[in-house]
Amino acid sequence: MSLFQDTYDIIVVGGGHAGCEAAAAAANMGCSTLLVTMNLQNIAQMSCNPAMGGIAKGQIVREIDALGGYSGIVSDKTAIQFKMLNLSKGPAMWSPRCQSDRMRFAEEWRLMLEQTPNLDFYQEMVSGILTEGDKIIGVKTSLGVVVKGKTVILTNGTFLNGLIHIGEKQFGGGRAGESASFGITEDLVKLGFESGRMKTGTPPRVDGRSLDFSKMIEQPGDVNPSKFSYSDQTKALTSQRSCYMTYTSQGVHDLLREGFDRSPMFNGRIKSIGPRYCPSIEDKINRFADKERHQLFVEPEGWNTVEFYVNGFSTSLPEEVQFSALRAVAGFENVKFFRPGYAIEYDYFPPTQLKHTLETKIINGLYFAGQINGTTGYEEAASQGLMAGINAALQVQEKEPLILKRDEAYIGVLIDDLITKGTEEPYRMFTSRAEYRTLLRQDNADLRLTPKGFEIGLADESRLKRMEYKKEASDKFVTFFKETSLKPEEANLVLIEKGSSPMVQPDKMYKVFSRPQLELSDIVKFEKVQAYISENDLDNEVIEQAEIQVKYAGYIEKEKNHADKVNRLEDVIIPSNFDFDKIKSISIEARQKLNKIKPTTIAQASRISGVSPSDISVLLIHMGR
Known part of the structure; x- marks a missing residue:
């Protein structure tokens, strides 16, 4: 008698x-799904920072939330602080961040999954x-249990042949x-997959009762x-916990340097590459030797703990070196450790071996998602998991896949970067990676993606209606600005106060509002605007959306x-059996890269490193374009 049903649609x-x-x-999306994990008590663990x-x-x-995923909801329900970063810059740069209650975050994810129909669990x-x-x-377990599945999604994180280093x-x-976890890498390599090793690290966890926060700078939400x-x-x-900031010093750096000969990063035991934009403290003081100090962010792990x-003190140095150096930091003179920091090496599979659906x-x-693809970060992992789950479900249902373009979502940029360019170091998302970041703002993710989520059966109707209301109400508000005039006597007091030239004749509010000196807080001072907002009962989300559309x-x-x-080049499909070797007039490097990655469109081919614009021109000619 089998432990499981005959065949699952999807095994995660x-x-x-x-x-x-x-x-x-x-x-x-209606698929029979099995989630297999080594420890059900550790679902959705925040292995690194609690944010x-x-x-x-x-x-x-x-x-993720706009498409119908869970990460946004879980984050909101378990947040202890919320901040919108980069508010001094334009809206394309505004980025929400929350500090999370680590234990509550994992618990909420577990409870939400247990309440999800069609989902079974196995430890x-x-x-x-x-x-x-x-x-x-299907898959097989270490106890010899065989589970059959139409599709399998591997999301192994840092567990594949993981090796932890402390001094x-x-x-x-x-x-x-x-x-x-052992065995999966070996099976995949036998099947012809190329594998590699990467490294990441984490800082010490400390006892807040042993810290002197009066010597630190408070960072409220x-x-x-x-x-x-x-x-x-x-x-x-409605209430929040503060984080704190302090700094290292030359004294701290000197103490850390004393342990460099025992550091696995410097003595050759760690050969794999770590995340460039989240370096260890020893890497920071080595690479940036001219810096007298580095910021450390001291973050609570929950409401009550x-x-x-x-944050900022990631390290794999011996624990006594970590301890003595941290005790030299302002506010940490009497620090007590919960556990030291460590580095971890693990297997990954270069993502150029995947399609845009994340199927191999x-x-x-067979689908890969998360750190197995060479990424770093909870958010990057979660977005890949969401897209792999969606596309595996669509495959089982014999429907067209969902592939997000680079102008449709940061998720589209992330996946296209991985599949087209690959990565040899842990990949982290930045706004600079997106060439259309003015379109891909945090405020309009629902307008961009909720219709897609609804169409595939993931985002429910209430989400769609909420999005449609927001779009309609903000569009009407923009029309109001375009159609409504302001007289000089109505506007000049505010304009002069903001250092903007006074009006000499009536003008449309849209034109006045577009002046760089004016912000939303200034515009709502006008009686006509106040009246419109009140009459139409507009919420902040609608008002902000209208402001961005005008400004x-x-x-x-x-x-x-x-x-x-x-996107016109995205529509030029390269046949799956296209023979790049026949094109002798493109460079050897381009031919090699095109054969390896096998791009599906001309636009994707143009983004491959080593493929030049002239190579693309030749390719278009050979395709009859």
Whole structure:
């Protein structure tokens, strides 16, 4: 008698952020889904910092929510602080971030998954995959249990042959206190997959009762906090916990340097590459030797716990070196450790081996999501899990896949970068990676993606109606600005106060509002605007959306036009059996890269490193264009 039903539509391996989003998406789209993880008590663990969002990452969380994923809702329900970053810059740079209650975050994810229909759970280590020819048929566990599946999504995080380093000590593990996973890498390599090794790290966790916060700079949340989810399921915070900031010093750096000869990063034991934009403290003081100090952010791990996360002090130095150096930091003179920082090496698979659906090119029905693809970060992992879950479900349902373009979502940029360019170091999303960031703002993720989520059966009707109301109300508000005139006597008091030239004759409010000196807080001082907002009962989300549409109309239109031109090349499909070797007039490097990545469109081919514009011209000619 089998432990499981005959064949699941989708088997998700791993219960981290990617695995949770994949399982939720697949099950909510009506597929019979099994989530297999090594420890059900550790679902959706925040292995590193207890926070969601941040620059570009916050946009991804909002996109996940707009499509019908769970990360935004869970983040809102378990937040202890909320901030909108980069408010001094334009709206394309605004990025939401929340500090999370680590224990509550994992609990909320677990409870939401347990309430999701079509989703089963099993606690065991998956030690291999089962295939027939070039198709996946299931997985096998370390106890020899076989589970059949039409599709399999691997979201193994840092567990594949994971190796933890603390000074001279090293031991197998997927994260502190948990064992590594063995067998899957070996199966995949036998099937012809290329694998590699990457590294990441984490700081010490400390006892807040031993810290002197009076010597640090308090970092409170926003006065009027927002939230991630567009849905009515969550509310903005009414109270918040503060974070704190302090600095290292030359004395701290000197103490750290004393342990460099025992650091696995410097003595050659760690050979893999770590995240460039989240370096360890020893890497920072080595690479930036001219810097006298570095910021450390001291972050609470929850509402009630005394555990704190020392953001900016990621390290794999011996624990006694970590301890003595941290005690030299202002406010940490009497610090007590909960646990030291460590580095971890793990297997990953270069993502050029994937299609844009995140299905592998070698094995049909097998999908990769998260750190197995060479990314770093909860948000990057969760978005891949969501898209893998969606596309696996659509494949089972024999429907067209959902592939987000670069002008449609940061998620589209992330996946296209991975598939087209690959990565040799942990990939992290930044606003600078998106060429259409004026279009891909955090405020309009619902307008961009909720219709797509609704169409595939993931975002419900209430979300769609809420989005439609927001669009209609903000469009009407913009029309009001275009059609309503202001007299000089109505506007000049505000204009002079803001250092803008006074009006000499009546003008449309749209033109007045577009002046760079004026902000929304100035515009709402006009009686006509106050009356319109009151009569139409407009909320802040609608008002903000209208403001952006007025103030940045020229930039938005320019980016849309550029995206439309590029998207014409997205429509030029390269046949799957196209023989690039026949084109002798393109460079050897271009031919090699095109053969390896096998782009599906001319636009994708143009983004491959080593493929020049002249190579694309030749390719278009050979395709009869």
